[in-house]
Amino acid sequence: MRRVLVAVVVTVAGLVALLSFKTHMNSSERTVGSPPSVPPLLPGEHALTGRAIRTVYGPVQVRVVERSRTIIGVNILQHPAETTMDIQIGQFAFPRLVGETLAAQSARIDSVSGATYTSNGYISSLQSALDERSALGKQGALDNRA
């Protein structure tokens, strides 16, 4: 059965955003070219580049690196870096989000209870990267109203 994951951002309860993702299983892989200033891909690796998501602080864009349909890395291509707060977010929040992505993947789990995150831009861009290989393409797209 082909399955699809979508994420929708709402302000229910005004809580912070959750990172929750799942790769699309029955989908044709698609390699996206390596952007500049990120590590080169090794043989057998594929990169999926997310859309640049505009946030109130500036654009956020991520790239997912996979090997054999397993996420092995997430590169932050763009994030806001103009203010001290932005830099703190870059140094603290993004590594944490990347860690969560990898932990969730390696534990072979479907979902995480109890983890909420503020970084809608990260999630949105990550989701769009994963959507790159969704057989359902635009139907699995993100509805972001943050």
Next chain:
Amino acid sequence: MGTVVSFDVPAAAVVGGSLEAAVRWLHWVDRIFSPYRPDSDVSLLAAAEVTVDGCAPEVAEVISACTAVRLCSGGYFTAAPGGVFDPSGYVKGWAVERAAAILSAAGSTSHLVNGGGDVQCVGGRPRSALSAAGASGSSAGSAGSSSGLPGEEPWRVGIADPFHRGGLALVIEAADSAVATSGTAERGAHIIDPHRGHPAAGLASLTVVGPSLALADAYATAAFAMGPARARDWTESLPGYEAYAITENGDTWQTAGFAPHIAPA
């Protein structure tokens, strides 16, 4: 600021439009219940600009459900945690549970909806999806959380480790169950003990597993506010719901019926 709600659904739900209906429902809930929207029913009610009769009927439903949990928790759950009407502590789990029910009503027997870390599972996950992931090991047929149909196995839901961001404290197997976690890990001390008016102390994370996400979420919030000693007795007394707690010191305890929910390592 918002909550991300993610859906894991069969493709038929996309084609048939029930996923779209579930997403429409969440946006509707947001319009009616968000305390961050000045024109929401909840905001207008909190400001005494309307009465309950002037709100969507679901507002009365939520108020009555909050009252029931307040009474059964000895007042540790309240729809006015900061003294102002704000039923968010109930609404998120309730809205996610109902989004899952919309998919069920349209015929899906296997889906998972996660709203801000509160997870409602329906049925199990298709077995083919796991093998496609290329992972080793098997959790098939493990005790406790039997999935209904052959070709399915329980959903695997990780509980975030409150002390190691990005890590998991435990993995739960859930079929036809909800998993809700209250904790300090991501948002700091944000759960208020309504009896003292201070942030609750003593627990780092408390997870409740049971059939309804609305109740599991509200129970987790109430138990967290109680602190470790009272929470343990109270969660043990809840029929159909089991709890797993991690204290501020890193100790853990669980209710008598929780063990079968734990995924084999």
